[in-house]
Amino acid sequence: MNQQFKRSKTARLIMMVPAAGLVLAGCGEKPVEVQVFNTPDECAAYYNPPAECKAAFAEAKALHPQVAPRYANKQECETDFGIGQCESAPVVAANNTESTPQQSQQSSGFFMPMMMGFMAGQMLNRGGMASAPQQQTASATRSPVPNQPLYKSRDDRSTFRTATNTAVASQPGTTSIRPSAVQPKAGSLARRGGFGAQAARRSSSSFGG
Amino acid sequence: MKRINCNPRPGWKAFAESVGFNFHTFDGEPYWDETAYYQFSLAQIEQDLEDPTEQLHQMALDLVDDIVTSEQKLTQLAIPEPFWDAVLASWRAKEPHLYGRMDFSYNGKGPAKLLELNYDTPTSLYETGFFQWVWLEDMLMRGALPQGADQFNSLQDKLQQAFSELNLPQPFYFASVTESIEDKGTVDYLMDIALQAGVNCRYIQLEQLGDIDGQLVDLDGFPIQGLFKLYPWEFMLQEDFASTILTSQTQFIEPLWKCLLSNKGILPLLWQKYQGHPNLLPAFFDDGSNLQPGWLRKPLLSREGANIELLTDDGKRLTQDGPYNDSGYIRQQLAALPQFDNNYTLIGSWVVGDSAAGIGIREDNSLITKDSSRFVPHIILD
Numbered sequence: 001m002n003q004q005f006k007r008s009k010t011a012r013l014i015m016m017v018p019a020a021g022l023v024l025a026g027c028g029e030k031p032v033e034v035q036v037f038n039t040p041d042e043c044a045a046y047y048n049p050p051a052e053c054k055a056a057f058a059e060a061k062a063l064h065p066q067v068a069p070r071y072a073n074k075q076e077c078e079t080d081f082g083i084g085q086c087e088s089a090p091v092v093a094a095n096n097t098e099s100t101p102q103q104s105q106q107s108s109g110f111f112m113p114m115m116m117g118f119m120a121g122q123m124l125n126r127g128g129m130a131s132a133p134q135q136q137t138a139s140a141t142r143s144p145v146p147n148q149p150l151y152k153s154r155d156d157r158s159t160f161r162t163a164t165n166t167a168v169a170s171q172p173g174t175t176s177i178r179p180s181a182v183q184p185k186a187g188s189l190a191r192r193g194g195f196g197a198q199a200a201r202r203s204s205s206s207f208g209g
Numbered sequence: 210m211k212r213i214n215c216n217p218r219p220g221w222k223a224f225a226e227s228v229g230f231n232f233h234t235f236d237g238e239p240y241w242d243e244t245a246y247y248q249f250s251l252a253q254i255e256q257d258l259e260d261p262t263e264q265l266h267q268m269a270l271d272l273v274d275d276i277v278t279s280e281q282k283l284t285q286l287a288i289p290e291p292f293w294d295a296v297l298a299s300w301r302a303k304e305p306h307l308y309g310r311m312d313f314s315y316n317g318k319g320p321a322k323l324l325e326l327n328y329d330t331p332t333s334l335y336e337t338g339f340f341q342w343v344w345l346e347d348m349l350m351r352g353a354l355p356q357g358a359d360q361f362n363s364l365q366d367k368l369q370q371a372f373s374e375l376n377l378p379q380p381f382y383f384a385s386v387t388e389s390i391e392d393k394g395t396v397d398y399l400m401d402i403a404l405q406a407g408v409n410c411r412y413i414q415l416e417q418l419g420d421i422d423g424q425l426v427d428l429d430g431f432p433i434q435g436l437f438k439l440y441p442w443e444f445m446l447q448e449d450f451a452s453t454i455l456t457s458q459t460q461f462i463e464p465l466w467k468c469l470l471s472n473k474g475i476l477p478l479l480w481q482k483y484q485g486h487p488n489l490l491p492a493f494f495d496d497g498s499n500l501q502p503g504w505l506r507k508p509l510l511s512r513e514g515a516n517i518e519l520l521t522d523d524g525k526r527l528t529q530d531g532p533y534n535d536s537g538y539i540r541q542q543l544a545a546l547p548q549f550d551n552n553y554t555l556i557g558s559w560v561v562g563d564s565a566a567g568i569g570i571r572e573d574n575s576l577i578t579k580d581s582s583r584f585v586p587h588i589i590l591d
Contacts, residue, residue, distance in 0.1 A: 006254065006359050006589055007567070008366040011342045015401040016229030066431065091422040108422050186430015190419025194450025195440065199386040199415070202532030205235070205580055206391045207440055208332030209512025 031176045034145050036160045036169045038117045046173060056147040060118035064149040065090050067163040067184040068112035081113040082154035116152040117160050119168065121145030144179035210249050210317025212549035217243045218347060230340055232391045235581050241336060242583040243344060247570055249589050254361045257321050261488045262558045262565040265311060265323055269470050272478055273300055276469050285494055286474040287509055287537055289446050295455055296465055304464035305375055313556045316547030320487040324544065329463050329471030330441050332391065333557060333584060335398040337569035338364030341586045359589040362567035364559050365402060371562050372406035378434035378460055379409040382427065385439040387414045392439045399437065415440050423456030435460045442468035443510045473509050473539050495538035503543045510536040513580035519543060529577045546576055
């Protein structure tokens, strides 16, 4: 092209132009197979690649302070999880990247149960073994079943439970679950609605200009 | 520079809606108006708009250094004191910025005069970068414009390039006020471009942003490490989560230091530093005295022409009501907008990163350009 144009070479849209959308309903959700373990070593003993076990454990460990149930004091926490099974919960700070989390050491004043095991949701994707854990994007680690910490309650020390108290297995190894039942949610309640008050007060079609 | 009447493309409204342009009509009146277009020469575009845009942008950036270390200037701009250190830190850390728009009064001859900077939440982005571009291509294809007609509009190309080079934390979130269809349209457009640049984008309603222990979080309670907010910094600094800004580990686009340049107080500060510059108008912080003919008064913090008071050269007073009467004011010499066929014409000139990236034209039947002012496309043709 000889001429130097002053306009964009192309201007295409891929998201704003609605495609014939496919809305997936919740019904008929298929269970998927995941593995649960007490430790990365145990995971490796089940013929899983040790590096993947370590990575899955690390991800679960990073998620632990974000999703573990929070208690206002240690006694309440130990009532549910047992004496000596609770620890102080840190302030939740942003990570630099999701694969190398940095948790703040500052205590939030809350307590949470200790992590007693982890669920590895990715390793059974035998067809997709190519995706090394450190290259997984945030969406990949969250879907369909994110690697996540597991807990054991005071009165049932054999059952692995998610942070939201869904029982997932009574022994290490492979188990079958519905992905929607084991999606991690943050353990502490967020305050919301802290932005937008000015918009409500100053009625306007736009808050740009 | 001239205004040329033309025929709207048959069926353009249905097409507009099919590509996400849901605010082409404003309160029953046309917002996108293709019954006319403006024609510029290449020299007008390059010498009178593009070059001054980049020069004024650099002048404004140079001014930030002066402001962040001056309690007097921070006070003049009404930046709340608890945020002074954070503004300074944001500037010192060179937190990257994405875009801005400056508005000019320009009639085709002589220097374009800078009316103001919209450097925090500039809008009319989609109309400029996408719909105006499609209009040109479409009109060329239909033979309704002379072959060789071009447009000063590299906005989408430059935004996509910026998104691919900004190295944003991912997932990267975009937020806008729930009730504003127009703002959602702007954010959808930016997300679309970011997506094409490979960014993992998520939308969250501004009011749904959460706070856990001083960290901004999404709906699932996960930390938000990167956020584009189509919401003015000056609002955020006085709302319930204002203190969250100080503690949250979040990269904001636009960065906090942009609150200095989106403030009308930048105009008197520019005039102080570069008095007599051909593209600048005399401007001062308001002392509350009566306006003289040929001057106007506008709030430090406002948008869409709101709360402006203007006295024409022959003493006619024009005022525009609005919801922004609670900050200080500046006064600026009037550079009356030029008239084309009884329309007052304003030119919005875009900056992406530090490059001039195109223009969008707004028309109104009053000297004060508002959110309802029509958007009219343009071409370059020598």
